Amino acid sequence: MNGSLTQNNISYRLYEEEDYHKYVNLYKRVFNKEISLSYFQWKFNNVHNPAVIFCAFNSENEMVGSRVVLLTDLCQDQQMIKGAQSVDSMVDGTYRGMGIYKKLNQMAIEHLKKMGVKKIMTFPNQNSFPPLNKLGWEEIYSISNRMKILNYKHLFPSIPVLKQLLIVKDNMYKNNRLPLNMTISEVRQFDDRIVDFIETSLKNRTHQRRSKEFLEWKYSEKPESEYEKLVVEVDGAIVGFFIIRKNKHGQRIVGTILECVMREEVNQKKIMRVLLAYLRSKNFDIVKIWSYEKTEVNFSFLSLGFLKRKTAIKFAVNQLNDDQNEFGEWYISAGDADTA
Numbered sequence: 420m421n422g423s424l425t426q427n428n429i430s431y432r433l434y435e436e437e438d439y440h441k442y443v444n445l446y447k448r449v450f451n452k453e454i455s456l457s458y459f460q461w462k463f464n465n466v467h468n469p470a471v472i473f474c475a476f477n478s479e480n481e482m483v484g485s486r487v488v489l490l491t492d493l494c495q496d497q498q499m500i501k502g503a504q505s506v507d508s509m510v511d512g513t514y515r516g517m518g519i520y521k522k523l524n525q526m527a528i529e530h531l532k533k534m535g536v537k538k539i540m541t542f543p544n545q546n547s548f549p550p551l552n553k554l555g556w557e558e559i560y561s562i563s564n565r566m567k568i569l570n571y572k573h574l575f576p577s578i579p580v581l582k583q584l585l586i587v588k589d590n591m592y593k594n595n596r597l598p599l600n601m602t603i604s605e606v607r608q609f610d611d612r613i614v615d616f617i618e619t620s621l622k623n624r625t626h627q628r629r630s631k632e633f634l635e636w637k638y639s640e641k642p643e644s645e646y647e648k649l650v651v652e653v654d655g656a657i658v659g660f661f662i663i664r665k666n667k668h669g670q671r672i673v674g675t676i677l678e679c680v681m682r683e684e685v686n687q688k689k690i691m692r693v694l695l696a697y698l699r700s701k702n703f704d705i706v707k708i709w710s711y712e713k714t715e716v717n718f719s720f721l722s723l724g725f726l727k728r729k730t731a732i733k734f735a736v737n738q739l740n741d742d743q744n745e746f747g748e749w750y751i752s753a754g755d756a757d758t759a
Contacts, residue, residue: 429483429519431526434472441482442472449509457642462506462758463487467632471503471530473523477514484510486523488531489758492628493538494621495747499628503531505541506758524554532739539737540627542756548733556735559749560711565725567706569699603651603697609634613650616657620680626750629678637754638662638677647674649697651690658682659690662754663698663706674698676708677754691723709753732756 425431434442439459446454463470468489475484486508493502505527510519531539543551548558597603606613609631617629627633638646644664651659662678681687698706710720710727711734720727734751 426522427517428478429514429517429522430476431522432474432476433530434474434485438474438482441476441480442474442485445482445485445509445511448511455642461636461640461642465489465636467630467636471527473526473530475510475514475519475523483514484508484519484523486520486527488527488539490534490536491633492630493540493625494618494628495625497622500537501535502627503536503539504627504755504758505539508547521550521554524551528554528737528739535740537738537740539739540755541735541737542732543735544732545730548735551735551737555737555739557737558733558735560734560751561730562732562734562751563710563730564728565708565710565720566728567695567723567725568704569695569706570702570704597693597696598653600654601651601693603649603693606648606650609639609648612657613660616660617680620660620682621750624748624750627755637757641757646677647698647701649694651693653685658685659694661694663703664753664757665703671704672702674703674706675753676706677757678752679708679714680750688719688723695723707753709751711751 443454443459446452463472468491471488471490473486473488474482477483487506489504489506491502491504493500508520508523528539539556541551541556542562543556548556552558611631614629614631614634621629638648645666647661647663647665649659649661649663650657651661658681660678660680661676663674664677666673666675681690695706708714708720708725710725714720734749
């Protein structure tokens with residue numbers, strides 16, 4: 420799809436470099452916030468996961484809709500296949516109800532099929548999934564948010580007596596010690612040992628390939644973001660790998676677990692307890708994590724003190740050129756949607 424297509428006075432084509440300001444203006448109208456040039460370049464000009472942007476324009480050549488897809492490598496049955504992730508979609512409020520969203524998705528499907536893409540993955544909310552379902556996306560998992568309070572003292576900072584009682588409660592958790600043969604440490608770079616651990620641990624599940632370049636792009640090069648990159652080892656061997664996004668909300672420090680990779684044969688609940696104790700010692704007040712079918716099987720969130728908040732989004736896949744009828748088991752994480 421190199422040329423443009425016009426339908427109902429709306430023209431459709433691929434994004435061109437000179438469309439940048441039109442895209443930024445549409446983004447501001449739809450989401451009521453700015454997108455910085457550094458963030459745009461990080462997200463859409465990455466050579467390892469390049470973006471394909473499908474655009475809609477009105478008769479005055481103003482951008483009124485767009486659909487962004489990132490090309491990616493998927494690992495399935497220990498083989499690599501071409502995949503894509505649909506990350507952003509927006510339609511100007513004035514032009515909604517004209518079929519622009521549907522047309523942009525149809526264009527994306529047609530274009531990606533020609534490129535040999537086997538699967539398109541996405542994380543729609545409850546409202547955007549039904550139209551995607553009609554276009555071939557199927558729900559794989561329903562994803563809930565879970566939350567655990569690590570430090571209580573910042574919950575009620577304006578009530579001194581209650582704050583003191585909560586500080587006493589916090590101190591009760593600070594004497595937890597690691598087993599002698601276990602360590603948890605922060606890493607600055609993603610070396611071959613970490614990449615090999617991830618691929619070995621995920622080899623039986625379909626997943627976005629976590630190459631060194633992918634991890635660096637997502638968690639080291641992203642502007643305006645702060646991450647903790649952690650490795651848990653037992654007797655010098657990696658048994659757990661975690662990425663935590665760090666955000667401040669007033670006095671509270673909130674951590675979101677973006678990557679959570681553990682060997683299936685190890686005591687995963689024990690490793691999670693070690694992670695939570697570490698985050699508590701680093702003054703994280705609240706930690707959040709995605710919950711879906713596979714994670715519920717591996718360790719009980721209830722016994723770890725995680726509260727289920729709500730079903731937020733879905734994980735859905737469109738098979739495209741893939742001959743396999745079964746979707747199989749996937750590894751997904753909040754990190755997959757951290758570019759959305």
